[in-house]
Amino acid sequence: MDPAKDLFPPSRGRRIAVFLPIFCLSVFFPALGFATQETSNLPIDTGTTAWMLVSTSLVLLMVPGLAMFYGGLVRTKNVLGTMMHSFAAMAIIGVLWAVCGYAMAFGPGSGWVGWDWNLVLLSGLDNGLYPITVNGQPMAIPALVYAMFQGKFAIITPALIAGAFAERVCFRGYCLFIALWSLLVYNPLCHLIWSPDGFLMGKAIDFAGGTVIHISSGVAGLVTALYLGSRRGYPATAMHPSNLVMTMTGAGLLWVGWFGFNAGSAVSSGVQTAQALTVTQIAAASGALTWILIEGIHLKKATSLGMVSGILAGLVAITPAAGDVRPAGAILLGLLAAVICYGGLRVKSRLGYDDSLDVFGIHGVAGIVGALGLAFLLRPQDGRFPVLEQFGYQAAGVAASLVYSAIVTLILVVLVDKLVGLKLSEPEQMAGLDRKLHGEHAYGLLNLD
Numbered sequence: 001m002d003p004a005k006d007l008f009p010p011s012r013g014r015r016i017a018v019f020l021p022i023f024c025l026s027v028f029f030p031a032l033g034f035a036t037q038e039t040s041n042l043p044i045d046t047g048t049t050a051w052m053l054v055s056t057s058l059v060l061l062m063v064p065g066l067a068m069f070y071g072g073l074v075r076t077k078n079v080l081g082t083m084m085h086s087f088a089a090m091a092i093i094g095v096l097w098a099v100c101g102y103a104m105a106f107g108p109g110s111g112w113v114g115w116d117w118n119l120v121l122l123s124g125l126d127n128g129l130y131p132i133t134v135n136g137q138p139m140a141i142p143a144l145v146y147a148m149f150q151g152k153f154a155i156i157t158p159a160l161i162a163g164a165f166a167e168r169v170c171f172r173g174y175c176l177f178i179a180l181w182s183l184l185v186y187n188p189l190c191h192l193i194w195s196p197d198g199f200l201m202g203k204a205i206d207f208a209g210g211t212v213i214h215i216s217s218g219v220a221g222l223v224t225a226l227y228l229g230s231r232r233g234y235p236a237t238a239m240h241p242s243n244l245v246m247t248m249t250g251a252g253l254l255w256v257g258w259f260g261f262n263a264g265s266a267v268s269s270g271v272q273t274a275q276a277l278t279v280t281q282i283a284a285a286s287g288a289l290t291w292i293l294i295e296g297i298h299l300k301k302a303t304s305l306g307m308v309s310g311i312l313a314g315l316v317a318i319t320p321a322a323g324d325v326r327p328a329g330a331i332l333l334g335l336l337a338a339v340i341c342y343g344g345l346r347v348k349s350r351l352g353y354d355d356s357l358d359v360f361g362i363h364g365v366a367g368i369v370g371a372l373g374l375a376f377l378l379r380p381q382d383g384r385f386p387v388l389e390q391f392g393y394q395a396a397g398v399a400a401s402l403v404y405s406a407i408v409t410l411i412l413v414v415l416v417d418k419l420v421g422l423k424l425s426e427p428e429q430m431a432g433l434d435r436k437l438h439g440e441h442a443y444g445l446l447n448l449d
């Protein structure tokens with residue numbers, strides 16, 4: 001007899017799963033009023049609009065890139081199931097962001113979370129404009145372009161988490177988890193740091209999401225992996241990647257997409273855009289080169305998996321700093337992220353916890369390195385506060401993301417596990433995600449490794 005099933009029968013569990021997000025919204029926003037969205041008459045800057053359309057597409061490209069990256073790292077029997085996690089985020093968060101996510105993240109609010117009924121279903125943005133400054137002159141881009149650009153960030157963040165518990169989570173539980181996590185973790189953190197009335201807006205620097213995206217998803221992945229426990233057979237059984245060629249291709253797509261991720265966050269088509277793009281390229285190269293050198297010294301050989309790990313470490317570390325550091329700072333951040341992440345992964349293997357695809361070890365750790373390190377590497381004109389004061393604000397942002405994401409993630413994981421189940425049984429893990437959950441095989445073969 002399963003007490004969880006007795007408490008939450010399947011039919012009742014499904015009803016709760018449907019209405020729980022609605023209930024959370026009603027509890028979360030009981031006192032927030034009806035704000036209005038004013039339409040500006042500013043002229044549209046077509047150059048910036050075109051670049052933001054391209055950036056939005058580049059960030060979306062990162063999601064199938066992530067699917068390939070993760071899919072190549074898991075065993076053959078779990079390739080499709082793992083890739084489905086990324087594509088499911090495109091569907092689920094894509095709808096949630098339009099319905100209420102943007103209203104929560106960028107609506108006026110309390111400093112921690114926002115709300116604007118006119119932003120529900122993006123209805124108030126249909127003819128609206130988002131103000132920007134071009135060469136000192138007030139201009140604008142269509143508000144829907146900005147909303148869709150930010151929506152791609154909301155999509156990829158929960159998709160990143162999936163790598164931490166790859167090969168052992170049921171699909172329905174994952175879908176409910178990322179829906180709730182997006183509403184109750186990502187959106188408040190986004191408002192906290194990026195919304196005009198967020199508590200840390202104008203204080204903590206997070207240019208493109210080192211704190212909002214990578215630290216929050218990294219610690220969420222770690223908490224979920226620890227709660228669920230290890231995969232069947234881990235660590236005694238070797239779990240070799242199914243297709244490192246696909247992983248390297250996915251890493252290449254992520255690298256390309258990251259230019260939209262970082263340079264697009266300037267929301268301009270000018271000098272800062274070029275600066276962000278330049279340091280993104282340099283930090284990724286620095287991370288990759290450093291990882292190759294470390295492996296060459298430590299292992300006497302360089303590996304493809306190591307190189308792509310270095311690429312990601314460099315990209316993640318530069319993300320919060322992309323608009324505010326020079327190329328020398330980018331090289332240093334990429335180097336530090338690779339060294340510290342490499343050491344962190346060695347520690348993980350000794351501790352024995354099963355963060356399947358090293359989400360915390362790369363995204364969480366490199367995000368912390370970038371968010372804290374940028375305080376000492378800012379361009380002189382970009383320093384908002386003295387170095388130590390800026391470091392304090394950076395630390396506050398890191399702490400807020402770590403603590404809030406960890407606590408709420410644990411609550412959500414327990415809740416989802418009790419409602420619909422989250423971890424696959426050992427026989428289901430043996431059969432594999434592809435066959436057991438989706439009735440398919442990635443390569444037309446069945447591999448029970």
